[in-house]
Amino acid sequence: MPELTFYTHPMSRGRVVRWMLEELAIPYKTEIMSFGAEMKTPDYLAINPMGKVPAIKHGDTVVTEVAAICTYLADRFPDKGLAPPVDSPERGPYYRWLFFMAGPFEMATTATAYDWRIDDSNVQAVGCGRLQDVIGSLEQALSTGAHICGEQFTAADVLVSSYL
Template identity: 50%
Template sequence: MTLKFYTNPMSRGQIARWALHEAGADYDQVLLEYDSTMKAAAYLAVNPMGKVPAIDHDGKIVTEGAAICAYLADAFPDAGLAPTADERADYYRWLFFAAGPLESAITNRSMGFEVEPDKEKTVGYGNYDQVVEALDSKFLTDDYVCGARFTMADVYVGAQLIWGTQFGTLPGRDSFLAYAKRLTDRDAYKSAKAVDDGLIAAIG
């Protein structure tokens, strides 16, 4: 069994590396640069979008951060990160919420695009404030996406909140900060972050 991980340390590849560490997966990393190897034919054959992260697991390619997280939870069941039957609703609901409405709302706001009130019904996420309120209501009552237990959904959802509160794309709500602290205290988060921080330092 082989697992190849395509990434750049200054990218969403940090999410996938954290997921790999939570899963306890052995992997070979392939570091790519934005303006050269990431757009070269060899990598475009892996991901025609020319984006990272991507993984090649025994010849099966997975791209997109949320998909990589969900795939790894299933591919490495001994890590106990996939949802139980009772957890599936919350697991998939919030995993896709983070990949859809949350990502869109943050990206659009950072690019200066605000949804006019009369256009909210045509936009999947409504508006930025609605997204923030939905997340806040979730983590005011639950420690993790699936309630009391950490699952792989927390890697993807949590990464959005960790980065968002650190860089100001999300407000520093008490529920967000408490959730982020629970996640950044995890050994797998720390080990994955140390790898990426070391790579960034070497580049700089």
Template identity: 50%
Template sequence: MSDESTSDDIVFYWNPRSRAAMAHWMQEETAAPYRKVLIDFEKNEQKAPDFLKINPMGKLPTIVHRGTVVTETAAIIAYLADAFPQAGLAPAPGDAQRGAYYRWLFFGAGCFEPALLDTMMKRPPVERKMAVGWGSYEDVLSTLKTALTTGPYLLGDKFTAADVYIGSELGWAMMFGAPNLKGEKVFDDYVARVQARPAYKRASTG
């Protein structure tokens, strides 16, 4: 299972039933060569000593590229967009659009994900919403709805890696019946649009 690499090929530790599906889609978008290493949750391989040496959190997705370990789904997606600029999935550093791009990547990780988990896990509402970075699930959805209303993508006409991340989260949330998403035209259309991409289809079937 331990399979670090200093070659140009990305070593991609994954399991299809995990957040690694989001990174998988991104790998397909960049078309860069990668090698999948399945981590079997049934066998608890994510907590095996060899894997913990690579990612001490024992979590997926994890990639190793040119000897560097990258963990955290949003970081992996952002890293791949920059490492393979020919795919055109991120505004260049210095481009003002880079600000919006970062905004939505960080919003996905820092606001949408915890708000979604609060809702799906039926955690009691927080008492001091003001001190909670993501405010509430309702605030997060309303913000995303506004961001996607102009469309077709988060940054307007240009599909970016931020759409891979937010689009994956929305797709996951809809699949698991998160409230107030399915049936909302803006979300339905956006998810259908991003999931129609060939790279998404390859990742979901391969």
């Protein structure tokens, strides 16, 4: 297997990727990056031009963004069963909730944390809607079973469960 390096900081979204890696039970090397200068060095900016963690390097393949990393890992290690088969009906909701967490969920929770104004004047144009809509959608999806899509625990559950 190609070498896998995980760039992270313990107090970061890297914890989601850490869970995914542990769930896969594959060997990997961890590079703890300090916030500030270390993430902005030319060497690390070559990994992630955003100068942020988490990131992974798997052989020559670099992946950044929590949801993308989890999706990539689930597909690269299909025998671990963390992604529904590509031709299964569950693949639709699987994509849906992965993107939902990376998009509307991230945006709505960040907006709430920093008091960004989402109200009647802009909610139609703001892609995440209101926080209660985002939470309500997840609650509804989780009310029918133990997992976010179908009977199987997937990378989408790692994301959802990490943030709820």
